[in-house]
Amino acid sequence: MNSVSLLTGVLPAVLLILGGLSLVGLAAGRPRHLLVVVPLAAMTAAVITFILFLMAEPVFHWWNASFPRMLYVYAGLGILAVILAVLRIRRVDAAWDRFLAVTAASLALTAVAVTVNAAYAQYPTLESLISPPRPVDEALPTRDPASAAGLPATTEANWTAPPGMPSEGKVYSAEIPGSTSGYASNSALVYLPPAYLASPAAVNLPVLVLIHGQPGSPNDWLVGGQLLDMMDSFAAKHQGLAPVVVMPDASNADNTNWPLCLDSDISSSATYLAVDVPSWVRQHLAAGLSGGSQWAVAGYSYGGTCALQLAANYPDTYPTFIDIAGESEPTVTQGTDSLINTYFGGDKSRFTAQNALDRLAAQSFPDSAGIIAVGADDSVYTPEGRQVYEAARAAGMQVTLQVLPGGHSWQVWQAGLANNLDWLGRRLGILGS
Structure with missing residues:
Protein backbone atom coordinates (compact mmCIF):
# COMPACT_ATOMS: atom_id res chain seq x y z
CA MET A 1 0.00 0.00 0.00
CA LEU A 129 -8.31 7.76 -0.41
CA ILE A 130 -7.50 7.84 -4.12
CA SER A 131 -7.77 4.13 -4.84
CA PRO A 132 -9.40 2.40 -1.86
CA PRO A 133 -9.20 -1.40 -1.60
CA ARG A 134 -12.04 -3.23 -3.28
CA PRO A 135 -13.04 -6.85 -3.73
CA VAL A 136 -11.50 -8.57 -6.73
CA ASP A 137 -13.54 -8.84 -9.89
CA GLU A 138 -13.57 -12.63 -9.72
CA ALA A 139 -16.10 -15.27 -8.75
CA LEU A 140 -15.82 -16.45 -5.17
CA PRO A 141 -14.00 -19.82 -5.19
CA THR A 142 -16.44 -22.11 -3.43
CA ARG A 143 -15.72 -25.51 -1.92
CA ASP A 144 -17.96 -28.48 -1.20
CA PRO A 145 -17.93 -29.42 2.49
CA ALA A 146 -17.64 -33.06 1.37
CA SER A 147 -14.06 -32.22 0.36
CA ALA A 148 -13.18 -31.99 4.05
CA ALA A 149 -14.91 -35.22 5.06
CA GLY A 150 -12.67 -37.40 7.20
CA LEU A 151 -9.85 -34.85 7.19
CA PRO A 152 -8.62 -32.97 10.26
CA ALA A 153 -8.95 -29.20 10.28
CA THR A 154 -5.78 -27.56 9.03
CA THR A 155 -3.61 -26.07 11.75
CA GLU A 156 -0.08 -24.73 11.88
CA ALA A 157 0.99 -28.07 13.36
CA ASN A 158 -0.21 -30.21 10.43
CA TRP A 159 0.22 -27.81 7.49
CA THR A 160 3.10 -27.28 5.11
CA ALA A 161 2.61 -24.58 2.51
CA PRO A 162 2.67 -26.17 -0.96
CA PRO A 163 4.84 -24.80 -3.77
CA GLY A 164 3.21 -22.01 -5.71
CA MET A 165 0.92 -20.92 -2.89
CA PRO A 166 -0.14 -17.27 -3.39
CA SER A 167 1.72 -14.82 -1.18
CA GLU A 168 -1.45 -12.81 -0.52
CA GLY A 169 -5.10 -13.51 0.17
CA LYS A 170 -8.02 -11.99 -1.73
CA VAL A 171 -11.27 -10.25 -0.85
CA TYR A 172 -14.39 -11.25 -2.75
CA SER A 173 -17.93 -9.93 -2.91
CA ALA A 174 -20.62 -12.43 -1.92
CA GLU A 175 -24.38 -12.61 -1.63
CA ILE A 176 -25.42 -14.31 1.61
CA PRO A 177 -29.19 -14.86 1.62
CA GLY A 178 -31.39 -14.81 4.70
CA SER A 179 -32.68 -18.31 4.06
CA THR A 180 -33.98 -18.84 7.59
CA SER A 181 -34.31 -15.27 8.85
CA GLY A 182 -35.76 -13.57 5.79
CA TYR A 183 -33.20 -10.81 6.38
CA ALA A 184 -32.59 -8.44 3.46
CA SER A 185 -28.90 -7.84 2.89
CA ASN A 186 -26.50 -5.88 0.76
CA SER A 187 -23.43 -7.71 -0.53
CA ALA A 188 -21.01 -9.15 1.99
CA LEU A 189 -17.23 -9.32 1.68
CA VAL A 190 -15.16 -12.47 2.20
CA TYR A 191 -11.40 -12.62 2.79
CA LEU A 192 -9.78 -15.91 1.78
CA PRO A 193 -6.20 -16.42 3.01
CA PRO A 194 -3.35 -17.75 0.85
CA ALA A 195 -3.70 -21.25 2.32
CA TYR A 196 -7.33 -21.43 1.16
CA LEU A 197 -6.26 -20.40 -2.35
CA ALA A 198 -3.33 -22.87 -2.46
CA SER A 199 -3.30 -26.20 -4.29
CA PRO A 200 -3.64 -28.46 -2.42
CA ALA A 201 -5.63 -26.16 -0.17
CA ALA A 202 -5.95 -25.93 3.58
CA VAL A 203 -8.99 -27.80 4.88
CA ASN A 204 -11.74 -26.54 7.19
CA LEU A 205 -10.23 -23.23 8.24
CA PRO A 206 -11.79 -21.29 11.14
CA VAL A 207 -14.06 -18.29 10.55
CA LEU A 208 -14.04 -14.73 11.83
CA VAL A 209 -17.21 -12.70 11.30
CA LEU A 210 -16.57 -8.94 11.31
CA ILE A 211 -19.35 -6.40 11.86
CA HIS A 212 -18.95 -2.80 10.68
CA GLY A 213 -20.06 0.42 12.38
CA GLN A 214 -22.97 2.80 11.84
CA PRO A 215 -22.95 4.60 9.48
CA GLY A 216 -20.81 2.24 7.50
CA SER A 217 -20.53 -0.85 5.35
CA PRO A 218 -18.33 -3.96 5.12
CA ASN A 219 -15.93 -2.03 2.90
CA ASP A 220 -14.90 0.13 5.86
CA TRP A 221 -12.93 -2.85 7.14
CA LEU A 222 -10.86 -2.69 3.96
CA VAL A 223 -10.25 1.07 3.99
CA GLY A 224 -9.97 2.31 7.57
CA GLY A 225 -9.35 -1.16 8.99
CA GLN A 226 -6.67 -2.10 6.43
CA LEU A 227 -7.95 -5.64 6.72
CA LEU A 228 -6.23 -7.07 3.66
CA ASP A 229 -2.79 -5.95 4.83
CA MET A 230 -3.59 -7.04 8.39
CA MET A 231 -4.64 -10.56 7.48
CA ASP A 232 -1.94 -11.04 4.88
CA SER A 233 0.69 -10.03 7.47
CA PHE A 234 -0.74 -12.58 9.88
CA ALA A 235 -0.82 -15.26 7.18
CA ALA A 236 2.78 -14.53 6.17
CA LYS A 237 3.89 -15.42 9.71
CA HIS A 238 1.95 -18.69 9.69
CA GLN A 239 2.65 -20.36 6.34
CA GLY A 240 -0.31 -18.70 4.65
CA LEU A 241 -2.79 -19.73 7.31
CA ALA A 242 -5.41 -17.33 8.62
CA PRO A 243 -9.11 -17.48 9.37
CA VAL A 244 -11.63 -17.04 6.61
CA VAL A 245 -13.05 -13.57 7.31
CA VAL A 246 -16.70 -12.84 6.52
CA MET A 247 -17.93 -9.24 6.60
CA PRO A 248 -21.73 -9.24 6.31
CA ASP A 249 -23.98 -6.25 5.81
CA ALA A 250 -25.34 -5.16 9.20
CA SER A 251 -27.61 -2.43 7.81
CA ASN A 252 -30.46 -4.71 6.69
CA ALA A 253 -29.99 -3.42 3.11
CA ASP A 254 -29.82 0.21 4.29
CA ASN A 255 -32.95 0.00 6.40
CA THR A 256 -33.83 3.36 7.96
CA ASN A 257 -33.98 1.52 11.29
CA TRP A 258 -30.79 -0.49 11.56
CA PRO A 259 -31.62 -3.89 13.07
CA LEU A 260 -29.32 -3.81 16.16
CA CYS A 261 -28.23 -7.46 15.65
CA LEU A 262 -31.38 -8.56 17.45
CA ASP A 263 -34.49 -10.40 16.28
CA SER A 264 -37.23 -7.79 16.26
CA ASP A 265 -40.15 -6.39 14.31
CA ILE A 266 -37.65 -4.68 12.01
CA SER A 267 -35.85 -7.87 10.97
CA SER A 268 -34.40 -11.10 12.33
CA SER A 269 -30.84 -9.92 12.02
CA ALA A 270 -29.57 -12.00 14.95
CA THR A 271 -30.84 -15.15 13.27
CA TYR A 272 -29.25 -13.99 10.02
CA LEU A 273 -25.84 -13.48 11.63
CA ALA A 274 -25.92 -16.55 13.87
CA VAL A 275 -27.75 -19.05 11.63
CA ASP A 276 -27.83 -17.99 7.98
CA VAL A 277 -24.28 -16.68 7.71
CA PRO A 278 -22.62 -19.72 9.37
CA SER A 279 -24.78 -22.10 7.34
CA TRP A 280 -23.83 -20.35 4.10
CA VAL A 281 -20.13 -20.36 4.99
CA ARG A 282 -20.11 -24.06 5.80
CA GLN A 283 -22.02 -24.92 2.65
CA HIS A 284 -20.09 -22.72 0.21
CA LEU A 285 -16.61 -22.38 1.73
CA ALA A 286 -16.30 -25.62 3.74
CA ALA A 287 -14.94 -23.57 6.63
CA GLY A 288 -15.88 -23.63 10.30
CA LEU A 289 -17.21 -27.17 9.96
CA SER A 290 -16.15 -28.26 13.44
CA GLY A 291 -18.61 -26.12 15.37
CA GLY A 292 -18.36 -23.10 17.63
CA SER A 293 -14.73 -23.71 18.56
CA GLN A 294 -13.86 -22.51 15.05
CA TRP A 295 -16.03 -19.39 15.08
CA ALA A 296 -15.49 -15.86 16.36
CA VAL A 297 -17.31 -12.57 15.95
CA ALA A 298 -15.82 -9.10 16.25
CA GLY A 299 -16.84 -5.54 15.50
CA TYR A 300 -16.22 -1.89 16.24
CA SER A 301 -18.63 0.73 17.64
CA TYR A 302 -22.09 -0.45 16.46
CA GLY A 303 -20.40 -3.67 15.35
CA GLY A 304 -18.82 -4.09 18.78
CA THR A 305 -22.26 -3.91 20.35
CA CYS A 306 -23.38 -6.52 17.81
CA ALA A 307 -20.47 -8.82 18.67
CA LEU A 308 -21.46 -8.69 22.33
CA GLN A 309 -25.14 -9.35 21.54
CA LEU A 310 -24.27 -12.37 19.41
CA ALA A 311 -21.85 -13.77 21.98
CA ALA A 312 -24.48 -13.47 24.72
CA ASN A 313 -27.41 -14.81 22.67
CA TYR A 314 -25.58 -17.50 20.69
CA PRO A 315 -22.68 -18.72 22.85
CA ASP A 316 -22.58 -22.08 21.06
CA THR A 317 -22.13 -20.34 17.70
CA TYR A 318 -19.86 -17.53 18.86
CA PRO A 319 -18.03 -18.53 22.04
CA THR A 320 -15.21 -16.17 21.05
CA PHE A 321 -15.73 -12.43 20.52
CA ILE A 322 -13.96 -9.08 20.32
CA ASP A 323 -15.98 -6.02 21.27
CA ILE A 324 -14.12 -2.90 20.11
CA ALA A 325 -15.57 0.34 21.48
CA GLY A 326 -19.12 -0.99 21.57
CA GLU A 327 -22.01 0.20 23.71
CA SER A 328 -23.22 -1.58 26.81
CA GLU A 329 -26.52 -2.23 25.02
CA PRO A 330 -28.21 -1.32 21.73
CA THR A 331 -29.54 2.23 21.60
CA VAL A 332 -31.31 4.63 19.29
CA THR A 333 -31.00 8.38 19.44
CA GLN A 334 -34.59 8.84 20.60
CA GLY A 335 -34.04 6.76 23.73
CA THR A 336 -34.88 3.34 25.13
CA ASP A 337 -38.66 3.80 25.07
CA SER A 338 -38.53 4.62 21.36
CA LEU A 339 -36.29 1.60 20.72
CA ILE A 340 -38.73 -0.72 22.47
CA ASN A 341 -41.71 0.76 20.64
CA THR A 342 -40.06 0.66 17.22
CA TYR A 343 -38.38 -2.72 17.44
CA PHE A 344 -40.51 -4.69 19.90
CA GLY A 345 -44.02 -3.26 19.67
CA GLY A 346 -43.68 -1.69 23.12
CA ASP A 347 -42.93 -5.04 24.82
CA LYS A 348 -39.85 -4.43 26.98
CA SER A 349 -39.58 -8.11 27.91
CA ARG A 350 -38.78 -8.97 24.28
CA PHE A 351 -35.85 -6.59 24.45
CA THR A 352 -34.50 -7.72 27.82
CA ALA A 353 -34.76 -11.35 26.70
CA GLN A 354 -32.06 -10.61 24.11
CA ASN A 355 -30.14 -7.73 25.65
CA ALA A 356 -26.61 -8.87 26.44
CA LEU A 357 -26.32 -7.28 29.89
CA ASP A 358 -29.58 -8.89 30.97
CA ARG A 359 -28.48 -12.26 29.68
CA LEU A 360 -25.08 -11.94 31.35
CA ALA A 361 -26.82 -11.22 34.64
CA ALA A 362 -29.13 -14.21 34.28
CA GLN A 363 -26.82 -17.04 33.23
CA SER A 364 -23.25 -18.29 33.21
CA PHE A 365 -20.93 -18.47 30.18
CA PRO A 366 -17.95 -20.57 31.32
CA ASP A 367 -16.96 -21.60 27.78
CA SER A 368 -16.98 -18.08 26.29
CA ALA A 369 -13.99 -15.78 25.99
CA GLY A 370 -13.67 -12.24 24.75
CA ILE A 371 -11.57 -9.13 24.36
CA ILE A 372 -13.15 -5.78 25.19
CA ALA A 373 -11.04 -3.00 23.66
CA VAL A 374 -11.68 0.68 24.33
CA GLY A 375 -9.95 3.97 23.54
CA ALA A 376 -8.18 5.85 26.30
CA ASP A 377 -9.55 9.14 24.94
CA ASP A 378 -13.08 7.87 24.23
CA SER A 379 -15.11 9.47 27.02
CA VAL A 380 -18.41 7.94 25.88
CA TYR A 381 -17.70 4.32 24.99
CA THR A 382 -14.88 3.53 27.40
CA PRO A 383 -17.09 3.64 30.53
CA GLU A 384 -19.60 1.43 28.74
CA GLY A 385 -16.84 -1.00 27.78
CA ARG A 386 -15.77 -1.24 31.41
CA GLN A 387 -19.38 -1.98 32.37
CA VAL A 388 -19.52 -4.77 29.78
CA TYR A 389 -16.21 -6.18 31.02
CA GLU A 390 -17.43 -6.37 34.62
CA ALA A 391 -20.72 -7.98 33.59
CA ALA A 392 -19.01 -10.53 31.34
CA ARG A 393 -16.47 -11.43 33.99
CA ALA A 394 -19.24 -11.86 36.58
CA ALA A 395 -21.01 -14.21 34.15
CA GLY A 396 -17.98 -16.49 34.00
CA MET A 397 -16.58 -15.39 30.65
CA GLN A 398 -12.82 -15.34 30.21
CA VAL A 399 -12.53 -11.66 29.32
CA THR A 400 -9.75 -9.12 29.03
CA LEU A 401 -10.16 -5.36 29.03
CA GLN A 402 -7.71 -3.47 26.81
CA VAL A 403 -7.37 0.31 26.92
CA LEU A 404 -5.72 1.42 23.68
CA PRO A 405 -4.30 4.82 22.69
CA GLY A 406 -6.82 6.98 20.83
CA GLY A 407 -10.47 7.94 20.80
CA HIS A 408 -13.51 6.64 18.96
CA SER A 409 -11.60 6.11 15.72
CA TRP A 410 -9.83 3.62 13.51
CA GLN A 411 -6.70 4.16 15.60
CA VAL A 412 -8.46 2.05 18.23
CA TRP A 413 -10.77 -0.03 16.01
CA GLN A 414 -7.99 -1.32 13.77
CA ALA A 415 -5.62 -2.03 16.65
CA GLY A 416 -8.39 -3.74 18.61
CA LEU A 417 -8.44 -6.46 15.97
CA ALA A 418 -4.82 -6.45 14.78
CA ASN A 419 -3.39 -6.73 18.30
CA ASN A 420 -5.50 -9.80 19.06
CA LEU A 421 -5.07 -11.96 15.96
CA ASP A 422 -2.66 -14.33 17.72
CA TRP A 423 -5.15 -14.72 20.57
CA LEU A 424 -7.88 -15.41 18.03
CA GLY A 425 -5.68 -17.92 16.23
CA ARG A 426 -5.16 -19.86 19.44
CA ARG A 427 -8.83 -19.72 20.40
CA LEU A 428 -9.88 -20.90 16.94
CA GLY A 429 -7.35 -23.73 16.91
CA ILE A 430 -5.30 -22.64 13.92
CA LEU A 431 -2.26 -21.84 16.11
CA GLY A 432 -0.73 -23.81 18.94
CA SER A 433 -1.51 -22.81 22.51
Missing part, protein backbone atom coordinates in the same frame (compact mmCIF):
# COMPACT_ATOMS: atom_id res chain seq x y z
CA ASN A 2 1.18 3.53 -0.71
CA SER A 3 3.26 4.68 2.28
CA VAL A 4 2.30 8.36 2.03
CA SER A 5 0.44 8.90 5.29
CA LEU A 6 -2.60 11.13 5.58
CA LEU A 7 -2.43 11.02 9.37
CA THR A 8 1.15 12.03 10.16
CA GLY A 9 4.20 13.31 8.35
CA VAL A 10 4.82 15.82 5.60
CA LEU A 11 1.64 15.75 3.51
CA PRO A 12 -0.95 16.49 6.24
CA ALA A 13 1.40 19.08 7.75
CA VAL A 14 1.76 20.87 4.41
CA LEU A 15 -1.99 20.82 3.81
CA LEU A 16 -2.67 22.25 7.26
CA ILE A 17 -0.12 25.03 6.74
CA LEU A 18 -1.53 25.89 3.31
CA GLY A 19 -5.03 25.96 4.75
CA GLY A 20 -3.96 28.28 7.55
CA LEU A 21 -2.13 30.61 5.19
CA SER A 22 -5.12 30.64 2.84
CA LEU A 23 -7.41 31.74 5.67
CA VAL A 24 -4.96 34.49 6.63
CA GLY A 25 -4.82 35.61 3.01
CA LEU A 26 -8.62 35.76 2.77
CA ALA A 27 -8.79 37.78 5.98
CA ALA A 28 -6.10 40.24 4.88
CA GLY A 29 -7.21 43.60 3.47
CA ARG A 30 -7.81 47.26 4.17
CA PRO A 31 -8.60 48.50 7.70
CA ARG A 32 -12.38 48.43 7.14
CA HIS A 33 -12.13 44.84 5.96
CA LEU A 34 -10.08 43.85 9.00
CA LEU A 35 -12.11 45.79 11.56
CA VAL A 36 -15.64 45.29 10.21
CA VAL A 37 -15.97 42.63 7.54
CA VAL A 38 -13.79 39.94 9.13
CA PRO A 39 -15.39 40.19 12.62
CA LEU A 40 -18.88 40.08 11.10
CA ALA A 41 -17.89 37.10 8.96
CA ALA A 42 -16.40 35.40 12.03
CA MET A 43 -19.62 35.91 14.01
CA THR A 44 -21.65 34.54 11.11
CA ALA A 45 -19.37 31.50 10.89
CA ALA A 46 -19.72 30.95 14.63
CA VAL A 47 -23.53 31.07 14.40
CA ILE A 48 -23.57 28.63 11.47
CA THR A 49 -21.21 26.29 13.33
CA PHE A 50 -23.43 26.38 16.41
CA ILE A 51 -26.47 25.57 14.29
CA LEU A 52 -24.47 22.71 12.76
CA PHE A 53 -23.71 21.44 16.26
CA LEU A 54 -27.38 21.62 17.28
CA MET A 55 -28.51 19.77 14.16
CA ALA A 56 -25.75 17.18 14.37
CA GLU A 57 -26.05 16.24 18.03
CA PRO A 58 -29.03 17.40 20.13
CA VAL A 59 -31.56 17.40 17.25
CA PHE A 60 -30.72 14.80 14.59
CA HIS A 61 -27.86 12.91 16.30
CA TRP A 62 -25.80 12.58 13.14
CA TRP A 63 -22.89 11.16 15.12
CA ASN A 64 -22.05 10.00 18.60
CA ALA A 65 -21.49 12.40 21.49
CA SER A 66 -17.78 11.65 21.56
CA PHE A 67 -17.27 13.65 18.36
CA PRO A 68 -14.15 15.70 19.15
CA ARG A 69 -15.24 19.21 20.05
CA MET A 70 -12.11 20.74 18.52
CA LEU A 71 -13.36 19.65 15.11
CA TYR A 72 -16.22 22.13 15.43
CA VAL A 73 -13.59 24.85 15.78
CA TYR A 74 -11.90 23.69 12.59
CA ALA A 75 -15.27 23.46 10.86
CA GLY A 76 -16.00 27.04 11.92
CA LEU A 77 -12.71 28.19 10.41
CA GLY A 78 -13.59 26.41 7.16
CA ILE A 79 -16.98 28.12 7.09
CA LEU A 80 -15.25 31.45 7.76
CA ALA A 81 -12.94 30.83 4.80
CA VAL A 82 -15.93 30.19 2.51
CA ILE A 83 -17.70 33.35 3.69
CA LEU A 84 -14.59 35.48 3.17
CA ALA A 85 -14.02 33.93 -0.26
CA VAL A 86 -17.61 34.71 -1.33
CA LEU A 87 -17.24 38.30 -0.15
CA ARG A 88 -13.95 38.67 -2.00
CA ILE A 89 -15.38 37.21 -5.21
CA ARG A 90 -18.26 39.68 -5.09
CA ARG A 91 -15.85 42.56 -4.56
CA VAL A 92 -13.35 41.89 -7.36
CA ASP A 93 -13.79 41.73 -11.12
CA ALA A 94 -10.58 40.08 -12.29
CA ALA A 95 -10.91 36.37 -13.05
CA TRP A 96 -7.49 35.73 -11.50
CA ASP A 97 -8.51 37.28 -8.19
CA ARG A 98 -11.67 35.17 -8.14
CA PHE A 99 -9.64 32.06 -8.91
CA LEU A 100 -7.30 32.83 -6.02
CA ALA A 101 -10.27 33.27 -3.66
CA VAL A 102 -11.79 29.95 -4.68
CA THR A 103 -8.41 28.22 -4.37
CA ALA A 104 -7.83 29.70 -0.92
CA ALA A 105 -11.25 28.55 0.30
CA SER A 106 -10.64 25.09 -1.17
CA LEU A 107 -7.30 24.81 0.63
CA ALA A 108 -8.90 25.88 3.90
CA LEU A 109 -11.62 23.25 3.52
CA THR A 110 -9.01 20.65 2.65
CA ALA A 111 -7.23 21.48 5.90
CA VAL A 112 -10.50 20.93 7.77
CA ALA A 113 -10.90 17.56 6.04
CA VAL A 114 -7.36 16.65 7.12
CA THR A 115 -8.22 17.35 10.76
CA VAL A 116 -11.39 15.26 10.58
CA ASN A 117 -9.52 12.40 8.95
CA ALA A 118 -6.80 12.63 11.60
CA ALA A 119 -9.48 12.33 14.30
CA TYR A 120 -11.08 9.19 12.82
CA ALA A 121 -8.23 7.74 10.72
CA GLN A 122 -10.72 6.69 8.06
CA TYR A 123 -8.17 7.13 5.27
CA PRO A 124 -4.74 6.23 6.65
CA THR A 125 -2.82 6.67 3.39
CA LEU A 126 -3.08 8.59 0.16
CA GLU A 127 -3.82 5.41 -1.77
CA SER A 128 -6.67 4.48 0.57
